[in-house]
Amino acid sequence: MPNSEFSGCRWAVVLLVMAAASPSWAAPIEQSDTPLPADCDGLKKLSLPLEDAPPASMASSLKGCSSEDLYFGIGVPKDPVRARQCAYVERQDPDNGWPNLFAGTGMLMTIYANGIGAPRNFDIAMKFACELGGAPAEEEGWLAHLQKLKNENWQGQDFSPCDDITSGAAMGFCEAHGAKLASAARKAKLADITAHWPSAERKAFAALEKAKNTYAAAVADNEVDMSGTARGALSIAAREAEDEQFLATLEKVISGNLPSVSPPDLAETDNKLNALYSKIQKKKDTSDWGTVTKAGIKKTERTWLIYRDAFVSFAKRNFPSVAPESLKRVLTEDRIKSLENFGN
Structure with a gap:
């Protein structure tokens, strides 16, 4: 089975109307021993x-909760039971968006399929699949997937709604979820790295992160084609790529694992970037760029220069043994890669 912690794909969020789901509270039921027809007319009649x-007395403590964070342990300790209680509260909130696979109804489908936070119940998981209001092919995929797991008496715990998605809306939620998991992992790693740094070094690092965040946001905003249905997910993916590259470069700086570079080597790389940037700015036909513009690339280039200089200043202060030429060349080569498609 695919891992529930979602392998990132380049998907998009599109604005759609959330399918309303009315709660059905009745006597508790046992999961059927005989296969139910995997159709929503029958499944929606099942009582929860x-x-x-959660009892009404828990309402105030669950206000503003995130079942996604509680279930996956994003920024908080994992608490599957509270995640399930939170998901029931979220299920009544019309602001969760359509079809939010990682809140309310979507999380309840996952919780009952995996048997984490509640007893495993494929019938109830299928009921929630019907209530999600996904694209027809997604609904069919979820139902077929869950019915197959039930028939096999599956005992795994890595069912993910992202395994069977087809629409831009659901793909966007999955991309955002993957980014959230990756971001949490990066934050934890950075916290470990900086935990024992003196306050002055942490302050210098905060300034570097600010410059990096400005640059990454500029890439996502200005160097991603926002004309297609993949726009939201592509923007998320672009920012994720910059954040991952930043961490990888930082680890090389800390370990001293940067290539040895002479001033002529750096000059050669700088000239390559300048030539590419000049070619982009002189390009007459940019129709294949979609919504990306030369002005947007120019704006992003300025933020990159600030980011590059901030990284070099940080390394010079905190890791003086690192040769500035080596770091500059690594950062410049990364920028060249990000611009190459626009220069073709």
Whole structure:
């Protein structure tokens, strides 16, 4: 089975109307021993386990909760039971968006399929699949997938709604979820790296991160074609790529694992970037760029220069043994790669 912690794909978020789902509270049921027809007309008639919903007395403590964070342990300790309670609360919130696979109804489908946070119940998981209001092919995929797991008496715990998606809306939620997991992992790694740094070094690092964030946001905003249905996911992916590259470069700086570079080597790389940038700015036909413009690339280039200089200043202060030429060349080569498609 694919890992539930979602392998990132380049998908998009599109604005759609959320399918309303009215709660059905009745007596708790046992999962059927005989296969139910995997159709929503029958599944929607199933009553939900009354004891699984949080009591009214918990409402205030669950206000503003995130079942996604609680289930996956994003920024908080994993708490599957509270994630399930939170998801029932989120299920009543019309602001969760359509079809939010990682809040409310979507998380409840995952919780009951995996048996984490509530007893495994494929029938109830299929009921929630019907309530999600996904694209027809997605709904069919979820139902077929869950029915197959039920028939096989599957005991795994890595079912993911992202395994069976087809629409831009659902793909966007999956991309955002993958980015959220990756961001949490990076933050944890950076916290470990900087934990024992003196306050002055942490302050210098904060300034570097600010410059990096400005540059990464500029890439996502200005160097991604926003004309297609993949726009949202591509923007997320672009920023994720810059964040991952930043961490990788930082680790090389800390370990001293940067290539030895002479001033002529750096000059050669700088000239390559300048030539590429000049070619881009002189290009007459940019129709294949979609919404990307020369002005947007120019704006992003300025933020990159600030980011590059901030990284070099940080390394010079905190890791004086690192040759500035080596770091500049690595950063410049990365920028060249990000611009190459526009120069073709």
